[in-house]
Amino acid sequence: MAVLAPTDKRFRRAHVTPVAKRARMRVSLKRVAYVTALGAVLLYGAYRVAAFVLTTEELTVTRITISGNTRLSRGEIVSLLDGLSGRNMLLVSLEEWRQKVLASPWVEDAAIRRVLPDTVDVVIAERQPMGVGRIGDALYLLDQHARIIDEFGPNHAEFDLPLIDGLVAQRAATGEPVVDEGRAALAMRLLTSLQGRPDLAGRVSQVDVTDVRDAVVILKGDTALIRIGDDQFAERLQSYLDLASALREKVPQIDYVDLRFGERVYVKPQAQGLRAQRAQGGGE
Secondary structure, three states: OOOOOOOOHHHHHHHOOOHHHHHHHHHHHHHHHHHHHHHHHHHHHHHHHHHHHHHOHHHEOOEEEEEOOOOOOHHHHHHHOOOOOOOEOOOOOHHHHHHHHHOOOOEEEEEEEEEOOOEEEEEEEEOOOOEEEEEOOEEEEEOOOOOEEEEOOHHHOOOOOOEEEOOEEEEOOOOOEEEOHHHHHHHHHHHHHHHHOHHHHOOEEEEEEEEOOEEEEEEOOOOOEEEOOOOOHHHHHHHHHHHHHHHHHHOOOEEEEEEEEOOEEEEEEOHHHHHHHHHOOOOO
16 A cells, blocks of 8 residues: 655745846846946036036136225235135135235234135225324334334324323333233223214323323323323313313413312422412412
């Protein structure tokens, strides 16, 4: 008698053809080829764009606009930017050229920006001359921070600025005079406070800041030393102008007027005037 054994399905694997696996491999190869081709196209495109950017005349600096300058002429600023024209707009380092502009002693700050396709825009903030400082044996034009702009000379004749004395407190080891920061700050606070009173600012001839707590002012057409301390500058100068005629009637030759003590005003006659007063039976 014959016995039929059940079919073992585990042995049928060899008869299965892996069609799906081969299909997946073909798809993967096509995808790799596609990505490779696309990458090559993009790389070539980037190369052509870069080549265009580096060589096209459309992105070359051909125009420089300047604003904010008053003391400096356009020509002086353009000379600081010599070599900028003809550079590539996208590759030029604007900070490098900004530093060249800041090298001018008249420039407080500067901003430079690109205006595509071919323009560089330069905005200047100039230093503001506030006074003429006597430093050592020379005179210097000073800005609002008491920093030296330039040595004062005939080319600055258009500036009607007060002379500032007493700025130097000591000398460096080299023997060069050193400006004292406290004295310079006092001088600039005084002059800045008078900007709102051009009628007073225009009358100031000299300022002495030897005493950092007591600024001394001489007005145009006057010889009296006006001691106004370290604050309320405009108010005290106005007070002197209000009292000047009455003071001159009592003391024709005034050495100094001290206005630092509120309503109390102290007046010292000049030595010659004091002797004349005493000879006439007067007193200080």
